[in-house]
Amino acid sequence: MDTATLTAAGRRPYRSALASRDFRRLFTAIAVWETGAWSYTIVLTAYVFTQNGSATAVAWLATSRWITGFLIAPYAGVLADRFDRRRLMVTCASLSSVAMLAMAGVVALGLPLWMLVALSITNAVLESPNRPASGAMVPEIVGDRDLPAANAMMNVLENAVVAVGPALGGLLLLVADPVAGVLLNACTYAVAALLIGSLSLRSRGAAGAGEGALRQVAEGVGALLGSRVAAGAAIATALCSGIYGATVVVLVPLAHDIGIGEGGYGWLLTAAALGSIAGAPLASRLSGLPRLEIVVATAIVAEAIPFAFAAMTDDLLVLALLMAFSGAAMTVVDVIALTLVQRSVPDGVLGRALATFDAFTLAGIAASGVAAGLVLDAAGIETTLVAIAVAFSLLAVVCLPLLRGARVRDGQTEQRVELLERLDLFRGVATPALETLAGRAERVEASSGTVLVREGEPAGDLWLLESGTLAAHSRDQRFPKVVAPGYVGEIGLLHTRPRTATVVVDEPAVLLRVPGVDFLRALGTGEPSDSLVRLADERVRRTR
Numbered sequence: 001m002d003t004a005t006l007t008a009a010g011r012r013p014y015r016s017a018l019a020s021r022d023f024r025r026l027f028t029a030i031a032v033w034e035t036g037a038w039s040y041t042i043v044l045t046a047y048v049f050t051q052n053g054s055a056t057a058v059a060w061l062a063t064s065r066w067i068t069g070f071l072i073a074p075y076a077g078v079l080a081d082r083f084d085r086r087r088l089m090v091t092c093a094s095l096s097s098v099a100m101l102a103m104a105g106v107v108a109l110g111l112p113l114w115m116l117v118a119l120s121i122t123n124a125v126l127e128s129p130n131r132p133a134s135g136a137m138v139p140e141i142v143g144d145r146d147l148p149a150a151n152a153m154m155n156v157l158e159n160a161v162v163a164v165g166p167a168l169g170g171l172l173l174l175v176a177d178p179v180a181g182v183l184l185n186a187c188t189y190a191v192a193a194l195l196i197g198s199l200s201l202r203s204r205g206a207a208g209a210g211e212g213a214l215r216q217v218a219e220g221v222g223a224l225l226g227s228r229v230a231a232g233a234a235i236a237t238a239l240c241s242g243i244y245g246a247t248v249v250v251l252v253p254l255a256h257d258i259g260i261g262e263g264g265y266g267w268l269l270t271a272a273a274l275g276s277i278a279g280a281p282l283a284s285r286l287s288g289l290p291r292l293e294i295v296v297a298t299a300i301v302a303e304a305i306p307f308a309f310a311a312m313t314d315d316l317l318v319l320a321l322l323m324a325f326s327g328a329a330m331t332v333v334d335v336i337a338l339t340l341v342q343r344s345v346p347d348g349v350l351g352r353a354l355a356t357f358d359a360f361t362l363a364g365i366a367a368s369g370v371a372a373g374l375v376l377d378a379a380g381i382e383t384t385l386v387a388i389a390v391a392f393s394l395l396a397v398v399c400l401p402l403l404r405g406a407r408v409r410d411g412q413t414e415q416r417v418e419l420l421e422r423l424d425l426f427r428g429v430a431t432p433a434l435e436t437l438a439g440r441a442e443r444v445e446a447s448s449g450t451v452l453v454r455e456g457e458p459a460g461d462l463w464l465l466e467s468g469t470l471a472a473h474s475r476d477q478r479f480p481k482v483v484a485p486g487y488v489g490e491i492g493l494l495h496t497r498p499r500t501a502t503v504v505v506d507e508p509a510v511l512l513r514v515p516g517v518d519f520l521r522a523l524g525t526g527e528p529s530d531s532l533v534r535l536a537d538e539r540v541r542r543t544r
Contacts, residue, residue, distance in 0.1 A: 006269040007294025012017065015490045016151035018235040020141055020142055021200070021464075022141045022199045022200055022201050023138070023142050023380050025142045025195045025196070025198055025199055026134060026137065026141065026195075026199065027154070027157065027194055028224065029093075029191075029192040029195035029196050030134060030154070030157060030192070031157055031160075031161060032188045032191050032192050032195070033093065033096075033130075033188050033189055033191075033192040034157070034158070034161040034165065035161045035164055035165045035168065035188065036170075036183060036184055036185040036188025036189065037127075037165065037188070038161055038164075038165020038166055038169065038188070039165045039166070039168040039169035039172060039181055039185065040100070040116070040169065040181050040182055040184065040185035041165075041166075041169065042165070042166050042168075042169025042170060042172075042173070042181070042257075042265060042269065043169050043172055043173060043178050043180075043181030043182065043398075044061070044103075044107075044116070044120075044178070044181070044182065045058055045061065045062065045248070045252055045265065046169075046173055046178070046252060046265055047107060047117065047178040048061050048113065049252045049253065049256075051110070051113075052113060057117070057373075058248075058249055058252055058373060059112055060113075060117060060257050060370075060373070061113070061116060061117055061120060062245070062248050062249065062369050063245075063365075063366040063370050064117045064120050064121050064124075064370045065120050065121065065123075065367040066245070066362050066365045067180045067362070067366045068121045068124040068125060068128075069124050069128060069362050070359050070362035070363055070366060072124070072125055072128045072478045073128060073358055073359055073362070074356075074359070075128075076128035076129045076131075076132055079129045079132075080129050080132035080133040080135075084202060085133040085134075085137050086134055086137070086196060086197070086199050086201060086202060089129070089130055089133050089134065089193075089196045090193050090196050090197045092126045092127065092129055092130060092187045093130075093169050093190075093192045093193035093196065094189070094190070094193045095126050096123055096126045096127060096189040097186045097187075097189035097190045097193065098124070098186075099119055099122050099123045099126060100182055100183070100186035100189060101183075101186050102119055103116065103119045103123075103182050104118075104179050104183050104186065105535065106119065107178050107179050108179045109180055113319060120248040120329050127177060127262065127524070132510075137199075137201060137285055138154065140201060141201055141410050156286035160277070163405060164270075166210045166265075166267075166269040166273065167267065168263070169181060169269045170265065170267050170270070172184070173265075188350065189346045195318075200430070221356045223345050223356075224341065224345065224356045224357060225356075227344045227345060228338065228402055229340055229344045229402070229403060230341045230344040230345055230357075231402060232293075232340075232399055232401075232403040233337040233338070233340040233341050233344070233357075233403070234337070234341070234356070234357050234360040235339070235360070235398060235399060235402065236296050236300065236333055236336075236399045236403070237333065237334060237337040237357065237364070238285050238308060238360040238361065238363060239300050239333075239364060239392055239395055239396065239399070240299075240303060240330050240333040240334060240337070240364070240365030241360075241361040241364040241365045241368075242352065242363070242364035242365065242367065242392065243300075243303050243304055243307075243326070243330065243368065243388065243392050244330065244365060244368075245364060245365035245366065245367070245369040245372070246307075246325075246368045246369065246371070246372035246384075247269075247272065247323075248269075248365075249369050249372040249376065250307075250376060250381065250384055250388070251265050251268050251269060251323075251379050252265045252384070253376060254310065254319075254381055255269070257314070257381050258314035258315075258316070258319070259314070260316055264316065267316070267320065268319060268320060268323050269517075271319075271320035271321070271323040271324045271327070272323040272324060272326060272327035272330075273327060274324055274327070275323065275324030275325060275326065275327030275328040275330075275331075276327040276328065276330055276331045277331075278324070278327075278328055279328030279329065279331035279332055280331055280335070282328065282331075282332060283331050283332040283335035283336065286299075286332055286533060287335060287336050287339060288439065292336060292340070292400075292403055293399060293402075293403035293404050293479065294400070295332070295336065295337055296333055296337065296396075296399050296403055297397065297399050297403075298396075299329045299332040299333045299336075299399055300329070300333055300393070300395075300396035300399070301392075301393045301396050302325070302326075302329035302394060303326045303329035303330050303333065303334075303392070304326075304388060304389045304390075304391075304392035304393050304396075305389050305393065305478055306322035306323065306325050306326040307322075307326070307385045307386070307388040307389045308385065308386050308388075308389035308390070309322055310322050310323075310326055310385050311381075311382040311385040311386050313543075322342075322381065338357070340403070341357050350508060372384060372388065375387055413435060413439055416422070416438035416441060416512065417434050417435060417438050419464065419466060419485055419512070420434045420437065420438060420464070421434065422485050423464070423485055423486075423487060425487055425490065426522070429522050433521065435437075436518070436522070437514060437518055437522045440466070440515060441512040441513060441514045441516070442513040443510070443511075443512060443513075444510070444511045444512070444513050445508075445509075445510055445511075446468075446505045446508070446509050446510075446511060447505065447508055448505055448506065448508055449504060449505060450504065450505040450509075451490065451503070451504050451505075452470070452489070452503045452504070452505065452511070453472075453488060453489050453499050453501065453502060453503040454499060454502050455474055455475065455498075455499050455500065455501050455502045456499060457498060457499050458498055458499075459489065459491075459492025459493050459496070459497065459498065459499055459516060460489075460494075460515075460516055461489060461513050461514060461515060462487060462488075462489045462490055462511040462513075462514040462515075462516060462519045463487060463488050463489045463503070463511050463513060463514075463518055464485070464486075464487050464511060464514060465482060465483070465485060465486040465487060465509060465510075465511055466484055466485065466489070466509075466510040466511060466512065467484045467509060467510045468484060468505065468506070468507045468508050468509025468510060468511075469481050469484070469505075469506040469507045469509070470482040470486070470488060470503050470505060470506055470509065471503070471504050471505075471506040472488065472501045472502065472503045473501060473502055474500065474501045474502070479501065481506060482503075485511075488503045489503070489516075490519070493516045493519060493520060509533045
């Protein structure tokens with residue numbers, strides 16, 4: 001890859017990912033069906049509450065989906081690895097469209113609640129392979145260089161549709177019949193099926209029909225629960241998600257109680273989603289703190305406490321701000337908990353452990369949804385809101401002993417990341433990529449006269465200088481000494497050419513040896529600084 005190509009890709013990582021026709025279509029398909037699914041969820045929830053006048057009915061409708069997702073998730077991953085993923089997603093989206101048409105008929109005719117629950121369960125089963133299948137297709141579509149940018153776009157999309165979908169659902173409740181919201185979802189599934197069907201990629205995993213799915217699931221459970229920190233993170237996310245499950249149940253009657261109707265439910269859920277998006281930068285900062293058990297427990301309390309204040313007001317703006325605050329705290333818990341699991345579980349079983357982690361999330365949502373519905377019917381909205389705040393604040397204490405001593409970064413990684421952040425070479429590179437790079441770097445102590453790079457040899461590693469000085473020369477030229485913090489070896493990697501100079505340790509040095517492939521992958525996640533580009537070009541001119 002030449003310098004211009006690499007620099008362009010680094011400066012425009014998102015544009016580079018979107019240059020793939022298949023990725024654009026997959027991204028659009030997910031945006032369409034997720035937005036439709038969220039708007040339909042708002043419409044159907046409000047319809048069930050209006051028809052039955054019972055929060056328990058809302059809870060059973062919602063938890064039927066969550067429990068189904070919890071039970072089917074491990075097997076959905078097996079399906080995504082066993083069959084052609086594009087064809088699997090097209091089939092599931094098409095059948096989901098049919099299920100939505102049937103559900104629209106149930107709503108239009110006012111048929112019993114159990115029929116809605118049955119169709120909701122059916123749709124949850126049909127949707128379950130979509131996430132693992134699409135997640136496995138993205139790396140094949142965009143390749144290693146653009147994968148971080150593509151994943152970041154998918155993450156932004158996931159948060160954006162949670163904001164846009166409920167708002168659209170709230171608007172539909174104001175201007176149209178509930179049937180319209182369900183029919184809209186049927187259309188979005190059909191559009192998604194057409195878009196996915198147009199992908200040129202044919203993707204299939206390596207799972208065979210006789211590989212023992214149950215045994216593999218058990219290994220994932222054991223890997224998650226066998227680590228104290230990972231188990232604590234799973235419990236934290238179950239509590240965090242439990243608050244969300246209670247939220248889904250109580251917001252509809254809360255909106256009715258303050259006189260804003262079903263449409264207000266969508267707006268309050270949108271406020272929570274916007275808070276979740278706004279909380280992402282805060283989560284990144286807090287994840288670097290040393291006492292993460294306190295951070296996580298405090299964030300769970302911060303997510304729960306707004307519900308106690310919600311019991312004291314009937315102002316829509318105040319309620320929206322409270323939900324946004326709660327949503328921001330939820331993101332902090334989610335991000336830290338997921339990162340701790342990724343750091344605590346071996347790579348070989350991480351996928352299965354994360355499936356179990358997702359199951360904890362769904363279990364928390366389902367259990368809290370049912371409990372909130374029962375308390376709501378028995379004691380009323382204000383008591384339920386206060387109960388949510390008190391119960392989850394007390395349960396947050398469980399996380400303290402399990403997460404004690406947990407850190408997203410260990411001390412060595414922290415020091416290395418600080419070094420990387422001081423270098424122009426890595427300016428604009430995302431923190432997770434720097435952490436990965438720091439973990440893969442090898443510390444080397446070199447005495448004076450040690451040759452690090454020899455002119456004419458193939459480019460292999462990048463050298464980062466922590467202390468000491470380096471001398472560099474070519475066959476007919478000597479260059480300025482490199483002092484700490486500094487780096488050498490990037491020219492051959494950036495230009496895919498042999499080494500252009502010989503680099504020797506001048507004064508005893510401490511260095512980090514970074515594999516070249518890891519350096520290029522990390523550089524592809526950020527935007528190379530102007531000083532890096534100028535320095536690289538200047539070094540090339542000097543060594544020609």
